[in-house]
Amino acid sequence: MKEHIVISKATIDRLPVYFRILRSVQDEGVEIISSEDIGRRIGITPEQIRKDLASFGEFGKKGVGYYVRDLIRNIGEILGLHHDWNIAIVGMGHLGWALANYRNFGSLGFNLAAMFDVDPDKVGRTINGVEVYHIECLQQISMEKDIQIGVIAVPAAQAQAAADALVAAGVRGIWNFAPIRLNVPEDVRLVSEDLSIGLSSISYYLTRSTKK
């Protein structure tokens, strides 16, 4: 792995996409895949794919393609998916429960270690032995449970306070679902999800096809 080179954020954001599609073709029984075939499945040019993957090292053979299993393992290592990150979910509304029940996280090595809410009816409930704690205990429990990634699923008005408590507890990755821009220190990695992006993309294509 070439650790010293600078890799663009755009490339890094495409890696999980490659990882997902490769796991999916592996499930189909495919062992070797070309950059053209990967490209066709995800709408990225083969040139871009070869360039992205080459920036991490040599994972393919010219004229043969990429070995799917090796590439999955290598991208998984690059993405740090062998790490067993402890994650906590803050806000156990519908989205929080949906995320807590999302099986794919476990298979990627993410370990749900704690959940938080203000509602006394929810505090004490468990999913697979993992407990919901009162949000007042967010900082303390996050330190005790060695939480590395916090998932924010509270309403916008509570999101910054949740982020602050997570950061104070030493959490260095925040995955935000609240529709608000959060302020975090520079050394904290913040990824914000905006579900309206996928829907907007569909809307774009429907507008075009309707006009025909």
Add this chain to the structure above:
Amino acid sequence: MKEHIVISKATIDRLPVYFRILRSVQDEGVEIISSEDIGRRIGITPEQIRKDLASFGEFGKKGVGYYVRDLIRNIGEILGLHHDWNIAIVGMGHLGWALANYRNFGSLGFNLAAMFDVDPDKVGRTINGVEVYHIECLQQISMEKDIQIGVIAVPAAQAQAAADALVAAGVRGIWNFAPIRLNVPEDVRLVSEDLSIGLSSISYYLTRSTKK
């Protein structure tokens, strides 16, 4: 609007990102913004941003920047967000309810018109006057309610059947949250969400910062 030119999928996928960030800076009171400033906020190069926006027409002034309000309106039109699309959610587990309660959709012009589930306890329940129907009625109700976009939030095993029924009802856009690859006709626009992508991106950065 230059309707005749071909716009790459990568550009189209970035438009909702621009749209989101512009609405956010508008909320901050910003009236004019440079491609450099947009770029800094979303991690895309100013050159790429100027190229993307130029492919749809002239929205900025050299040396001044982009007028935020005009650009939001123009991108909104390009994305078809002025359309009032009728959407249906199939599968009212936690994710389905979370999506049904997601306020941003309404503000973007998406109109939740029906929900579907197999559970008799859920059938007949309402959110803001919108009803949950039995999944057996998916095709019929989708036609009656003129559903254009179907959201699939059922388990993987039921996802293809849900997609088939939506397509049979004339739905031309499918937004899939089930962790499975769906087959749809070519004229149907399929967008699949994979929530593990955001988490993988955080994992990547944590791996790097932990090594230091």
